[in-house]
Amino acid sequence: GESVGLHLPTLSVQEGDNSIINCAYSNSASDYFIWYKQESGKGPQFIIDIRSNMDKRQGQRVTVLLNKTVKHLSLQIAATQPGDSAVYFCAECRSGNTPLVFGKGTRLSVIA
Amino acid sequence: EPEVTQTPSHQVTQMGQEVILRCVPISNHLYFYWYRQILGQKVEFLVSFYNNEISEKSEIFDDQFSVERPDGSNFTLKIRSTKLEDSAMYFCASRLRISTDTQYFGPGTRLTVL
Numbered sequence: 282g283e284s285v286g287l288h289l290p291t292l293s294v295q296e297g298d299n300s301i302i303n304c305a306y307s308n309s310a311s312d313y314f315i316w317y318k319q320e321s322g323k324g325p326q327f328i329i330d331i332r333s334n335m336d337k338r339q340g341q342r343v344t345v346l347l348n349k350t351v352k353h354l355s356l357q358i359a360a361t362q363p364g365d366s367a368v369y370f371c372a373e374c375r376s377g378n379t380p381l382v383f384g385k386g387t388r389l390s391v392i393a
Numbered sequence: 394e395p396e397v398t399q400t401p402s403h404q405v406t407q408m409g410q411e412v413i414l415r416c417v418p419i420s421n422h423l424y425f426y427w428y429r430q431i432l433g434q435k436v437e438f439l440v441s442f443y444n445n446e447i448s449e450k451s452e453i454f455d456d457q458f459s460v461e462r463p464d465g466s467n468f469t470l471k472i473r474s475t476k477l478e479d480s481a482m483y484f485c486a487s488r489l490r491i492s493t494d495t496q497y498f499g500p501g502t503r504l505t506v507l
Contacts, residue, residue, distance in 0.1 A: 313494045324397075324484050324498035325436060370436065376494055380426065380438035380449060 293390045300358040302387045304371035307352060311373040315381070316345060316356045320367045328356070328369075332376075358389075366391045395419045397499035399485050405505045406475055414470045414502045416485030424488040425468045426496060427460065429453070429481040436484065442468065475506045 294300045306314070312333040317325035331338045331345045331354075338345050344357040354371050368388050372381040398417045406412050418425050427439040441448040442460055459471045468487075472479055482503050486496040 315495065317498070322501075324399075324500045327495055327497060330495055372436075374494065380441055380451070381428075381436075381496060382438070383436040385435045 290385070291388045291390070293392055294361050296363060296391050296393050297360055300356075300361045300365070300389055302356045302358075302369050302389065304354040304356075304384050305352060306354060306371070306373050308373060308382070309352070310375050311382075312376050313374050314345070314347060314354050315372045316343075316354075317370045317372060317383075318365075318367045319370060319386070325370060361389075361391050363391045363393055365389060397485055397487055397497055399483075399499040399502050401502060402500065403503045403505070405507065408477055408506055409474050412472050412475055412504060414472075414483050414485075414504070416468045416470070416499055417466050418468055418485065418487030419489075419497060420466070422487035422489050422497075424448075424490070424496075425462070426486040426488075427470045428484045428486060428498075430484065430501075431481045439470070472504075475504075477506050480504055480506045
């Protein structure tokens with residue numbers, strides 16, 4: 282079936298380095314993608330989103346890249362901080378009142 | 394900043410008992426969702442709700458589950474007869490309107506079925 286998945290289940294980075302978290306999606310009908318951050322015991326927290334008519338979108342310290350050709354999504358975190366340690370999920374949906382389909386998640390650990 | 398709230402934060406129940414999980418979506422949002430996350434697994438969609446009716450539901454959302462918006466603020470998920478496998482984190486989410494796709498999540502309710 283169609284699914285959203287992640288290449289790396291865990292990622293450890295040194296504080297101050299940049300982090301890149303990857304995600305593959307398989308539903309070509311999806312046109313909206315979101316990255317969520319989930320800290321232990323908390324709900325998913327919206328980080329950044331991108332629509333399929335864009336290739337790149339930047340936020341504060343975060344950038345999302347979308348490659349529709351290979352159905353790949355990535356989240357780049359600049360100057361990673363200890364507070365960035367969490368599980369990061371990508372999610373996809375089609376515009377409209379459709380449910381989000383989540384990937385498995387990548388755990389980011391920041392080493393001080 | 395407005396946020397989705399959920400109560401209780403942790404619910405422990407015996408198998409076969411009914412539970413009601415409560416959510417207060419962001420006040421001007423029109424679309425409401427329940428998702429669940431079994432420990433260590435990904436977040437899974439249960440049901441979406443708009444205009445006082447279910448818009449879509451997953452195969453997980455069987456006849457043991459129901460949702461209701463009893464007043465202008467609360468959005469509830471009821472499990473009539475809980476099973477061990479219902480143990481999970483349950484997240485409520487809300488969205489402003491059809492033209493905005495971002496869903497904002499609450500902190501979750503941890504349901505433990507013994």
